[in-house]
Amino acid sequence: MNGQSLTHLFFQHFGNQEVAPLLFFAPGRVNLIGEHTDYNGGFVLPCALQYGTYLAIRPIDDQVCRFASTNMEFKTEIRLTGSLTKRENQWVNYPLGVIEQFLQRNIHPGGIELLFSGDIPNNAGLSSSASIEMVTAYALNTLTRSDIPMTDLIKLAQKAENQFVGVNCGIMDQFAVGMGEKNHAIFLNCNTLEYKMVPFILKGISMVIANTNKKRGLADSKYNERVAECQTAVDNLSKLFEIRQLSDISFMQFYKIQDQVADEVIRRRARHVISENQRVLNAVSSLLNNNIMEFGALMNASHESLRDNYEVTGFELDTLVEEAQKISGVIGSRMTGAGFGGCTVTLVRDEAVGRFIEEAGTGYREKTGLTADFYVAEVSDGVRLVSSGK
Numbered sequence: 280m281n282g283q284s285l286t287h288l289f290f291q292h293f294g295n296q297e298v299a300p301l302l303f304f305a306p307g308r309v310n311l312i313g314e315h316t317d318y319n320g321g322f323v324l325p326c327a328l329q330y331g332t333y334l335a336i337r338p339i340d341d342q343v344c345r346f347a348s349t350n351m352e353f354k355t356e357i358r359l360t361g362s363l364t365k366r367e368n369q370w371v372n373y374p375l376g377v378i379e380q381f382l383q384r385n386i387h388p389g390g391i392e393l394l395f396s397g398d399i400p401n402n403a404g405l406s407s408s409a410s411i412e413m414v415t416a417y418a419l420n421t422l423t424r425s426d427i428p429m430t431d432l433i434k435l436a437q438k439a440e441n442q443f444v445g446v447n448c449g450i451m452d453q454f455a456v457g458m459g460e461k462n463h464a465i466f467l468n469c470n471t472l473e474y475k476m477v478p479f480i481l482k483g484i485s486m487v488i489a490n491t492n493k494k495r496g497l498a499d500s501k502y503n504e505r506v507a508e509c510q511t512a513v514d515n516l517s518k519l520f521e522i523r524q525l526s527d528i529s530f531m532q533f534y535k536i537q538d539q540v541a542d543e544v545i546r547r548r549a550r551h552v553i554s555e556n557q558r559v560l561n562a563v564s565s566l567l568n569n570n571i572m573e574f575g576a577l578m579n580a581s582h583e584s585l586r587d588n589y590e591v592t593g594f595e596l597d598t599l600v601e602e603a604q605k606i607s608g609v610i611g612s613r614m615t616g617a618g619f620g621g622c623t624v625t626l627v628r629d630e631a632v633g634r635f636i637e638e639a640g641t642g643y644r645e646k647t648g649l650t651a652d653f654y655v656a657e658v659s660d661g662v663r664l665v666s667s668g669k
Contacts, residue, residue, distance in 0.1 A: 285349075285396055286666075289335040292347045292354075293392045298337055300392070301421070305414035305662040306331035307405040308455035309488060309624050310615050311464055311479075312581050313559040315589055317449030319509055319552045320470035321526035322559035325451055326479060327459025328488075329657045332397040332410040333665070336418045339390040344378065346371045349396040359390070365443065370395075373408050374415040376443030380435045381419055388419050400490050400652060405622065408444070409452035412436035417457075417662045430472065433457045447506070459661035466563050470526060477566050479658055484571065484610065485632050486624065489603075489639065490652040493595040493620035501591060502617055505548065512549035515540050525549055530557040551588035555581060575611025575626055579604065582613035591618030595647050599623050602642035606635050624656075 290296045306327035313323035339345075347354040351370050357363065363379045365372050374393060381388060393415070399407040416432045416439075419425075427435070436453040440446050450472070455465055464479040509525055516522055519536055533553045540546040558577045565573040582600050586592040592600075596614040600623055603612035608631025615624045627635045636653045643651050 285333055285335050285394070288349060288396070289337070289392075289394045292394055293337070293345065300335035300337040300394070301418065301664065302666040303334045303336065303414050303418045303421075303663065304331055304665050305334075305410045305417065305456050306459055306659045307399040307407060307410050308452060308459065309405060309486075309622070309656065310451065310455075311624065312562045312578060312613070313555060314581065314585055314613075314615065314618075315505060315591065316526065316552055316555050316559070317451040317469040318447075318506060319526050320524040321468075321552060321556045323451045323467050323469060324464050324477070324559050324562055325455035325467070326464040327455055327659045327661050328399075328405065329659045330397075330399045330405065330654070331456075331659070332395055332399065332407065332414050334414045334418055335394045335396075336422065337392045338388075338422060339392055341390040343390050344375075344388075345392045346374065347394050349394070359387070363443075365445075370411070372444050373411040373439070376439030377412050377415040377419065377436060379443055380416075380439050381423070381425075384425075384435075386419075386423050386425050388423055391422070393418075400622075400654065405488070405616070406452040406456065408440060408446075409436065409448075409456045412439055413453055413456040413662045417664075421664060429457050447503075455661075457661050459659055461660050462658050464566070464658070466559070470524070475563075477563055479566060481571075481626070483629050485627050485629055486656045486658070487627050487632060487635065488615075488654045488656050489599055489623045489625065490654070491595040491599055491620055491622065491643075491647075492649050492651060493593070493647075501619060505589065505591065508545055508548045509552060511542075512540065512545045512552075515542075515545065516549065525552045526556055528553055530554055547588040547590075551584045554584055554588075558584075571610060571626070575609075578611030578613040578624075578626070585614055585618065589618075593619050595620060595643075595649065596623060598646050599639065599643050599651060602639040602646075603635065605642075606638055607631060609635060 307330045310325040342359045344357045433453045463476040467474045562577045600612045608628040610626040612625040
């Protein structure tokens with residue numbers, strides 16, 4: 280989608296070709312390693328992608344917000360009087376939640392028309408929701424000349440999803456979308472929000488995202504279950520250490536006392552989170568030392584732990600990773616996102632990409648009956664203004 284075509288669609292939806300909209304873009308994100316650590320106050324290593332959400336937005340005199348999307352049929356007009364209410368299970372809840380956060384700060388956006396257009400694969404776990412939230416927040420910040428710092432916009436967007444949409448997500452997705460930088464991954468401490476940009480330049484290597492196209496029906500319920508299990512682990516371990524969350528314990532500390540967690544399931548949940556934190560630290564070191572083979576091995580180990588200790592992969596994700604790891608030229612492969620469907624991320628030598636897509640796709644289809652979609656991904660900058668509308 281380019282700016283000219285989106286502007287044309289905007290005029291088709293809203294009319295008045297005399298006033299061009301402003302165009303913004305927010306990327307999706309993929310997490311390279313560090314899964315299910317964010318809500319445990321741990322380390323993650325995401326990067327922004329070239330896929331994302333475009334927003335064409337224009338102020339109007341009427342005190343209404345008009346929403347439309349090129350991806351969804353549902354569109355609506357909402358009066359900016361009184362409190363905003365959710366539209367049941369509709370995509371507009373994401374930008375509405377952001378608008379509500381601005382109103383709570385006594386920043387009134389006035390009447391606006393918004394047309395969203397995204398090219399993030401549906402249900403892929405590449406954070407389309409955070410992309411919508413951040414492009415809305417950045418656009419409103421620009422239109423209202425509010426000068427809210429990026430870190431505060433990120434927190435605002437997370438609050439919108441937590442409080443208005445009702446999804447208790449961590450902050451990694453919004454952070455990656457907001458702070459993304461081309462050819463860099465973001466080494467983020469989800470507890471303190473301290474971060475470091477780590478060069479992620481793949482010479483002769485491609486990053487390929489594969490969508491299992493498995494409906495993720497279990498993801499939300501199992502996600503909440505894992506959060507509760509991690510809290511149980513904290514309760515157990517706090518009798519031995521003074522901790523508030525699992526990431527307060529190093530892997531070596533846990534290794535010495537893990538047998539004192541009586542419940543074997545809770546012990547495995549804790550083992551994943553604490554070992555995954557260490558894998559992120561090791562992954563950052565491997566990137567800084569240009570050791571991409573070690574990085575790939577850590578990706579493989581991450582998937583094994585998510586499969587065996589955290590049990591959030593499922594047959595489809597495991598099959599896609601197993602098929603990938605058979606293929607010469609594949610450096611590392613793992614699930615990314617919440618799990619139970621969604622995507623894998625794989626590092627593949629450039630000359631093997633075509634063969635990887637063909638062979639992994641065929642093996643996956645034969646074993647699952649599903650057809651995977653493959654995307655060669657690039658590391659992108661974060662949310663930004665594309666065109667001023669003039």
